[in-house]
Amino acid sequence: MSIYDILKERGFVEQVTNEPALLDALQAPLTCYAGFDPTASSLHVGHLLPIMALAHMQRAGHRPIVLLGGGTALIGDPSGKNEMRKILSIEEVEENGKKIKEQFARYIDFSGGSAAMLLNNADWLVPVRYIDFLRDIGRHFSVNRMIAAESYKKRLETGLNFIEFNYMLLQSYDFLYLNQKHACVLQLGGNDQWGNIVAGIDLIRRVEARESYGLTFPLITTAAGAKMGKTEKGAVWLDAERTSAYEYYQYWVNADDRDVARFLAFFTFLSMEEIRGLTAEGAHINAAKQRLAFEATAITHGSHAAGQAQESARSVFYGDGSHLDSVPTTAVETRRLEEGIAAFMLFTETGLCSSRSDARRLVAEGGAYINGERLDLFDRKITCGDIRNGSIVLRAGKKRFHKLEVR
Numbered sequence: 001m002s003i004y005d006i007l008k009e010r011g012f013v014e015q016v017t018n019e020p021a022l023l024d025a026l027q028a029p030l031t032c033y034a035g036f037d038p039t040a041s042s043l044h045v046g047h048l049l050p051i052m053a054l055a056h057m058q059r060a061g062h063r064p065i066v067l068l069g070g071g072t073a074l075i076g077d078p079s080g081k082n083e084m085r086k087i088l089s090i091e092e093v094e095e096n097g098k099k100i101k102e103q104f105a106r107y108i109d110f111s112g113g114s115a116a117m118l119l120n121n122a123d124w125l126v127p128v129r130y131i132d133f134l135r136d137i138g139r140h141f142s143v144n145r146m147i148a149a150e151s152y153k154k155r156l157e158t159g160l161n162f163i164e165f166n167y168m169l170l171q172s173y174d175f176l177y178l179n180q181k182h183a184c185v186l187q188l189g190g191n192d193q194w195g196n197i198v199a200g201i202d203l204i205r206r207v208e209a210r211e212s213y214g215l216t217f218p219l220i221t222t223a224a225g226a227k228m229g230k231t232e233k234g235a236v237w238l239d240a241e242r243t244s245a246y247e248y249y250q251y252w253v254n255a256d257d258r259d260v261a262r263f264l265a266f267f268t269f270l271s272m273e274e275i276r277g278l279t280a281e282g283a284h285i286n287a288a289k290q291r292l293a294f295e296a297t298a299i300t301h302g303s304h305a306a307g308q309a310q311e312s313a314r315s316v317f318y319g320d321g322s323h324l325d326s327v328p329t330t331a332v333e334t335r336r337l338e339e340g341i342a343a344f345m346l347f348t349e350t351g352l353c354s355s356r357s358d359a360r361r362l363v364a365e366g367g368a369y370i371n372g373e374r375l376d377l378f379d380r381k382i383t384c385g386d387i388r389n390g391s392i393v394l395r396a397g398k399k400r401f402h403k404l405e406v407r
Helices: 003-009 019-025 045-059 090-104 130-136 143-148 150-158 167-182 191-208 245-253 257-267 272-278 285-301 303-318 334-339 343-349 356-364
Strands: 031-036 063-068 117-120 184-190 213-217 329-332 368-370 391-396 400-406
Touching (some): 003 045, 019 184, 031 045, 031 167, 045 063, 045 184, 045 213, 045 257, 090 117, 167 184, 167 191, 184 191, 191 213, 245 285, 245 303, 257 272, 272 285, 285 303, 343 356, 343 368, 356 368
Parallel strands (some): 031 063, 031 184, 063 117, 184 213, 329 400
Antiparallel strands (some): 368 391, 391 400
């Protein structure tokens, strides 16, 4: 099975340019790339689709380029945005870039025969001379065609500034530069990047008279309509310091039943045959969810961390609570427990509730638990008598846990 068939079967392919020619090009090893703007100190689950696609490409013998947008992040991509992004300083972008470089090595091999490359477009965009750029690159772009692109058309209604208007030129120039310097012929990206990718292909054709290709992925939302990788607490980060391995595991194990099959195809390397077996009619969906959570967590945080998260989750839900090492933990002083702490205060302090009124509401609705026992009074005093094996376990609803470690 070709890499194109693999990606298509797993649901990665939304649009593709010149499909017959791309299929021919994929018969031999080629170089492809996807770009990631370092606008935060970590990537998140919403970035996983292009990362996994690059990993599949490498496994099939092709060479991936991970392109950090150190230069384009200084501008801001208007694609899929209703308003202008906050403009970051060069120092902020550089610091973010350093931190997320480490994350890619968990998915992509930067050593060996099909070694990936990690490049930063700041290296060629920052030194660009403006007049030269307009003369050599800008002359190939039609303003009429640019504003017809979906990414620009939506923003024209709310306001599109000139800085953002340049983004298409810069991304196109990236593709041209990678084509010239590294023989890169395929750009991968989300479907909101289609206009930028096609513009890059056109630029390569005009400047180099060479064929290049684009492939876009679907923009994923959950079956419930939520944005991929978003929770009540915010983004699900790939950095363990921002989203722990346990919380990461919980995100996947709590997936909507309707999402499990496609999430297994997108975010694990399990074969489609095994995925179909896990999600076949009559199969236990909870077992499939646990497999999804373990595999996804193992890729991002390693098998050991995934195993710990799985044990902690099983202990919380089905066991005696003795394996809670991965559950989010907050230290609480014995002195405070001796005095007694109102339950609603603890639920607020640990982040299980956003405010004291939110905690009161949770208790009133019967969704607050201490060591597995439902709370009836929002101001019930939590004391040393609630300590079990040196800790106290709080629970909000069915799935959100927090451990108080008594010191």
